[in-house]
Amino acid sequence: MNRSSSTKERILGAAEVLFAQRGFDGASLRQLTTAAGVNLAAVNYHFGSKEKLVEQVFRRRLDALNAQRLAALAKVREAGNGRLEDALDAFIRPALELSHEDSGSLFMRVLARAFAEHDDSLRQFLSENYGHVMRQFTAEFARLLPHLTKEELYWRIDLVTGALTHAMSGFGMIQRKQDVSEGAHREQTIQHLIRFAVAGLTHP
Amino acid sequence: MNRSSSTKERILGAAEVLFAQRGFDGASLRQLTTAAGVNLAAVNYHFGSKEKLVEQVFRRRLDALNAQRLAALAKVREAGNGRLEDALDAFIRPALELSHEDSGSLFMRVLARAFAEHDDSLRQFLSENYGHVMRQFTAEFARLLPHLTKEELYWRIDLVTGALTHAMSGFGMIQRKQDVSEGAHREQTIQHLIRFAVAGLTHP
DNA sequence: CGTATGCTCAAACGATCGTTTGAACGCCTG
DNA sequence: CAGGCGTTCAAACGATCGTTTGAGCATACG
DSSP states (O other), X not given: OHHHHHHHHHHHHHHHHHHHHHHHHHSOHHHHHHHHTSOTTHHHHHHSSHHHHHHHHHHHHHHHHHHHHHHHHHHHHHHOOOOHHHXXXXXXXXXXXXXTSTTHHHHHHHHHHHHHSOOHHHHHHHXXXXXXXXXXXXXXXXXXXXXSOHHHHHHHHHHHHHHHHHHHXXXXXXXXXXXXXXXXXXXXXXXXXXXXXXXXXXXX | OHHHHHHHHHHHHHXXXXXXXXXXXXXXXXXXXXHHTSOTTHHHHHHSSHHHHHHHHHHHHHHHHHHHHHHHHHHHHHHOOOOHHHHHHXXXXXXXXXXXXXXXXXXXXXXXXXXXXXXXXXXXXXXXXXXXXXXXXXXXXXXXXXXSOHHHHHHHHHHHHHHHHHHHTTOSSOOOOTTSOHHHHHHHHHHHHHHHHHHHHHOO
């Protein structure tokens, strides 16, 4: 029983790495199970199919990520000082903390890939399970930026989302310098993203 | 001989559509040649391999796109009034005009996919053939924003690039309304992107 | 007219894919 | 000890992939 959960976890871990590196189609179950050190048939035994495995890879990270985002957003609302920076922090910080975990940084690449691939079933899965998070943040932004028309707001949120996805998935040129600690670098990154997002959302 | 170029063009057109829809791996040569109405072997006969076909799909659009971008940038430099908006216009407008051509909008999706896939050979191809364009624009931005450190500038360019790629590849929620002409909608979009980019690049 | 040349075609190649199968294994329970 | 159960395993399945082949066709040239 303990071995079983170990096998599942090993598959999920290897899947995240290989999906990030080669994409969902590009990573074969043979590469994946070899990297995980498990039998080829284990994926279909434990997950049912490759597609279900993909969903579980998302679930494992996104459940926790979105719970943290919503909790942080609730705290911001509770405080009620209406600072745009705080709402953005609630959205950005959990994602960046995840992406600095063990192999969590790869997950952001997986997520960026999912956006790039216009695979309908995957997009539907993401929308059904996690669309409410985006809706809550959009509502909060609308509250904090009441002078913007709905169309204008959507435009800006869309562009900010693109920038953040791009940055968090590690496409960027910016690398941590050796004389900066990881925690400090993350804090620096968060501040960069927030200042950029604020400028993009509030410009005249 | 006329038939030959027609076959090549039909393959390139169908490839662009299918690569945008299903990705480079996801689109098979059999789907592709069927859609193009040509024989399966035609791809390897005219292009040598699937990978070479992918390169030609990029070349066909990017050669023209980057030539227009550099020409527009040269004009901006010549005028010499140092407006950031004009440099951004030189970068954005050619891409958006391309994406409103016949099936050119799909090409921006293909480009976004290429960014998402961390395929090394493809990235190297893009960097070797078109890296100088990005370098010229970066240099121009550095000239127009002399108060920014190099690191700060790279951060902002990186985020702006992410936003523009995201927006131009049509992920966005914004759709053209029926009572707005296509030309007007494009001009509106360009202005949106430029204002957003200016805000992101110049904020304190 | 005969013969190169450029192109198209159906067919087949070996490789690799996701999935299924049935036997073997370890372990807990009765 | 016997037997059921969850898991792992090697092997095979049919499908599909990119690529190659060699015959067939048309057009251009001596």
